[in-house]
Amino acid sequence: MKRIYNFSAGPAILPEEVLKEAANEMMDYQGSGMSVMEMSHRSKVYQQIIDDAEKDLRELLNIPSNYKVLFLQGGGTTQFAMVPMNLMKNKVADYIITGHWAKKAAEEAAVYGKVNKVASSEDKIFSYIPDVTNLKISPDADYVYMCENNTIYGTKYHTLPNTQGKPLVSDASSCFLSEPIDVTKYGLIFAGAQKNVGPAGTVIVIIREDLITKDHFPFTPLMLKYDIHSENQSMYNTPPTYGIYMCGKVFKWLLKNGGLEAIYKINVEKANVIYDYLDSSKLFYGTVEKKSRSLMNVCFKSISPEIDEEFIKQAKAKGFDNLKGHRTTGGMRASIYNAMPINGVKALVSFMKEFEQNLKG
Numbered sequence: 001m002k003r004i005y006n007f008s009a010g011p012a013i014l015p016e017e018v019l020k021e022a023a024n025e026m027m028d029y030q031g032s033g034m035s036v037m038e039m040s041h042r043s044k045v046y047q048q049i050i051d052d053a054e055k056d057l058r059e060l061l062n063i064p065s066n067y068k069v070l071f072l073q074g075g076g077t078t079q080f081a082m083v084p085m086n087l088m089k090n091k092v093a094d095y096i097i098t099g100h101w102a103k104k105a106a107e108e109a110a111v112y113g114k115v116n117k118v119a120s121s122e123d124k125i126f127s128y129i130p131d132v133t134n135l136k137i138s139p140d141a142d143y144v145y146m147c148e149n150n151t152i153y154g155t156k157y158h159t160l161p162n163t164q165g166k167p168l169v170s171d172a173s174s175c176f177l178s179e180p181i182d183v184t185k186y187g188l189i190f191a192g193a194q195k196n197v198g199p200a201g202t203v204i205v206i207i208r209e210d211l212i213t214k215d216h217f218p219f220t221p222l223m224l225k226y227d228i229h230s231e232n233q234s235m236y237n238t239p240p241t242y243g244i245y246m247c248g249k250v251f252k253w254l255l256k257n258g259g260l261e262a263i264y265k266i267n268v269e270k271a272n273v274i275y276d277y278l279d280s281s282k283l284f285y286g287t288v289e290k291k292s293r294s295l296m297n298v299c300f301k302s303i304s305p306e307i308d309e310e311f312i313k314q315a316k317a318k319g320f321d322n323l324k325g326h327r328t329t330g331g332m333r334a335s336i337y338n339a340m341p342i343n344g345v346k347a348l349v350s351f352m353k354e355f356e357q358n359l360k361g
């Protein structure tokens with residue numbers, strides 16, 4: 001068996017320890033005689049799995065009791081519709097446009113109501129996070145929407161927007177559980193699992209209770225109502241059982257390793273290894289404004305697209321895979337989520353140095 005250094009933006013690397021545990025439990029989960037993916041979601045043994053996952057997530061993020069945790073399906077993209085369908089009571093919402101995913105979310109919300117774009121970084125190809133300290137919040141806005149970490153461009157908010165009391169909705173898909181956060185600052189946080197916490201197919205929603213109502217947009221499907229999922233503890237229909245089980249294992253792995261304070265420290269250290277090199281290199285450079293840099297997705301380029309292509313090719317041959325940037329940006333992107341060990345980042349930087357040296361000849 002040979003494992004590569006996987007820098008994929010998502011679905012992405014998971015902790016090896018977690019994968020091994022899942023492999024050991026594949027045929028017979030703790031004496032049940034079944035795989036988790038073969039068992040009824042109504043069984044006692046499965047109930048324990050989902051209860052533990054919620055309990056551990058609450059502990060990791062210190063989630064207050066007036067917030068519900070939901071394990072849903074449909075990825076991050078389904079939340080682009082679910083948020084406005086449930087939260088747009090006045091049919092007005094403010095969106096901050098910091099990239100592809102924020103733009104998509106705003107387009108989807110515009111189907112259901114008026115979307116005000118209160119800030120944007122599109123003028124510089126989303127290479128920075130705009131100033132959000134003094135936004136022109138609409139007086140009748142139902143919520144303010146942000147994409148907290150921009151997976152494609154490699155930017156992240158390092159201070160939350162001043163929403164002037166409006167609920168803050170955050171797409172945290174690609175920075176979920178990468179650092180401690182204050183949940184009380186948010187009305188709703190959602191995250192597709194496949195970036196930092198588990199396999200694709202599960203999306204986690206943390207929502208303040210008062211935002212869960214029966215006052216939806218007309219024709220809202222049952223499956224897109226937060227109140228239905230909340231009343232049924234994420235078991236209105238069959239939830240993504242195996243995905244939730246894997247997320248639960250990742251939560252336990254984080255807790256065992258010191259929780260979010262500890263992983264944040266490692267994430268900063270990891271990101272510094274690569275950003276410090278980018279800042280000193282004559283060949284490569286980081287593509288985003290320094291103060292907006294993401295700890296999870298590091299976007300960079302070399303001095304020419306031809307060299308980029310050659311770099312990606314040679315890197316792949318050495319076992320550093322999925323370094324190609326998104327098709328809309330070109331260049332490279334190293335996604336260094338929680339599960340990427342610091343040695344993986346150090347090995348990549350050694351290879352980059354070697355490549356730069358060889359090019360000089």
Ligand SMILES: *Cc1c(COP(=O)(O)O)cnc(C)c1O
Nearest residue numbers: 075076077101151171173174192
């Ligand atoms: C990947 C991603 C999405 C889309 O997730 P899907 O699960 O594919 O729908 C949304 N937002 C962000 C920030 C992402 O990184």
